[in-house]
Amino acid sequence: MKEIDLKKLHTNQRLLVEELKKRGCETSILDDDIELLEVTYGQHHEFLLDRFTSKVPHTLTAITRDKYMAKYLLRRAGLQVPEGKLFDGDQIDAGITFAQELGFPVVIKPNWGSHGDDVYSGIESEDELNYAIKQMFLTRGEATPFFIEKYFEGKEYRIFITGKGDFAAVHRDPAHVIGDGIQTIAELIQAENERRMNPRTTCLCPIAFDEIAKQYLQKNGYSENFIPQPSEKIYLRLTSNVAKGATCEDATDKLHPSVIELAQKALHVFKGLPYAGVDFLTTDITRSQEKNTYRILEINPNPGFAMHMKPGNGTPRNVSQLL
Structure with missing residues (x-):
């Protein structure tokens, strides 16, 4: 085992390790390439892969990363998600027909992915949709399952929420x-x-x-x-x-209580998940949320810390201590 060079860790993991060290935890690195760490505190022992620990069930990680399944479960629980449908790589014509029936503008995204890679939003015509699908296939292959959903006009927030009720939020404005x-x-x-x-x-x-x-x-x-x-x-x-250049401003103190309740409800859909990042679209974060004023886009079981702890503007929130 080797001592950790904090400068070599990516930002989110470094922030967590710094918090662990403040609390007297011993940390060492087992694998540089995947940043697999070993952490001990007294008799407690953990392996840390990225920010994943034994507290995060693998099953729930897989379910939340499957955009179709995650949205299905959220909708089943009575939460508002964008109306959409999953298509296989050989169902382009069916996808275009669905988009026409749904009504433009729409959003297309791969069923699995992160950082906004290959996500095309605000598509307003069949030609634009065809182009977006072809571009996505160029980078991911023609067998890629893709999601087409209705575009919802609103401001986007990332809400960090824990099972104990702790939370933080940032407003992310597109690049x-x-x-x-x-x-x-x-x-x-x-x-x-x-x-x-x-x-x-x-x-x-x-x-x-x-x-x-x-x-x-x-x-x-x-x-x-x-x-x-x-x-x-x-x-x-x-x-x-x-990751694509959006700005990031702390919005924790602006959240209406109903937003926090919805984020908690979304987390509890995935029973056993101790915390998550909830991507939340709303027409007004300061007002009570109704069915037509918000949409939950995704649940992230491995949420970033840096956007809360080092936002572009606003009060830093030490979410690493919540873990």
Whole structure:
């Protein structure tokens, strides 16, 4: 076993290890490649893989990562999720027919995945849907099961919730730039990425200027050479994953009690899961939630800590201590 070099751990695991050390836990690394750690405290012994411990049942991890099954269970419990359907890789025509019946705009995403990879949101036509499916197949293969669901207009939040009732929340705003009347969109992205990463002091990641971002700009009548007016806000995508460049602001004190109740209910659907990150869309986080004002998008059994502990704006919340 080797001593842990905290600088070599990815951010979320490092934050947890730092909290363990504060509490007098002995930690050592067993495998550098997968970041498998061994932790002891008195007579208690744990293996730590990423943030997974013996407290997180493997069965529930598998169920929550299956977007179709997770949504089915949430809906069965009376929670609001986007209306949608799962399709196999050879059911493109059936998927397009379903989207037409459902009504555009829609969202397409692979049934398994994270960080917003290959998620296309706000699709408004059959041509756009065909393009998104083909792009997803290029990166994941034509056998990839995919989900088509109704697009819901609202602000997106990640709610960290525990079985004991502890919680924290951040608002994630999709990647964007703010104009200065001088620089192009491409130059603003470069400058913002430089600001975020040198030095890096928050959870914010570089803005991903990928094919999805370029297509979104084009769809809205912009190019990377466009010069926004001073204070003009130009979005680069609709999905709000921090890994793709979304901003992140603490919203813990803004949550209406009904939001916390819904997050708790969502967690309890997966009996035995001690904590989770709930991706929550709402028209207003400060008001009592009704059936038509919110949607639960996903349940993450391995939620990130950095967005709460080192948000781009707002009060840091030490969620690692809750574990």
